[in-house]
């Protein structure tokens with residue numbers, strides 16, 4: 475188990491975060507549909523973190539303001555979690571869990587909508603309670619695997635079980 479210090483994301487230099495994301499996801503990560511949802515947004519400061527082993531940046535978790543634009547004309551604020559990235563040299567050491575647990579604890583009070591993400595269900599379902607129960611009618615602005623489109627209640631917010639498109643929500647910060 476690696477003990478790391480979690481700090482606000484903006485303590486890290488942007489280029490170092492980008493380098494970490496390249497290492498975790500590969501340099502072709504920009505082709506992922508999640509990037510289309512997040513285009514033009516800035517990470518939510520209260521729900522985005524950097525993880526440090528001394529002076530070394532070893533992890534990052536970013537969250538974003540998005541919304542479900544329902545086909546019925548309704549609009550539902552959501553918080554998109556991810557990328558969650560752990561430096562390959564320290565993966566499987568508990569850091570991903572530590573960053574997610576920290577985010578969930580803060581989100582219980584700070585989130586202004588239910589949580590959603592595009593990611594590996596075996597990880598995010600098993601440890602953090604994300605599932606596809608509400609997301610079967612959700613669409614993204616590009617190709618995606620429905621088994622990886624996951625959501626989770628937080629605080630008073632429940633993922634809306636409606637059909638619609640996930641869009642960025644730049645007004646919220």
Ligand SMILES: CC(C)(COP(=O)(O)OP(=O)(O)OC[C@H]1O[C@@H](n2cnc3c(N)ncnc32)[C@H](O)[C@@H]1OP(=O)(O)O)[C@@H](O)C(=O)NCCC(=O)NCCS
Pocket residue numbers: 498499558559560561564565566567568569570571572592593594596597
């Ligand atoms: C996915 C990631 C965030 C997990 O963080 P981590 O610090 O490496 O993992 P943790 O130590 O928190 O968790 C370890 C446990 O999760 C499991 N696990 C880790 N990544 C997993 C994955 N992608 N799918 C399923 N299970 C996974 C491990 O098998 C281990 O299980 P165990 O406790 O039964 O041994 C990290 O490995 C990472 O950044 N990977 C590169 C990016 C990536 O592939 N992301 C995929 C999800 S979108």
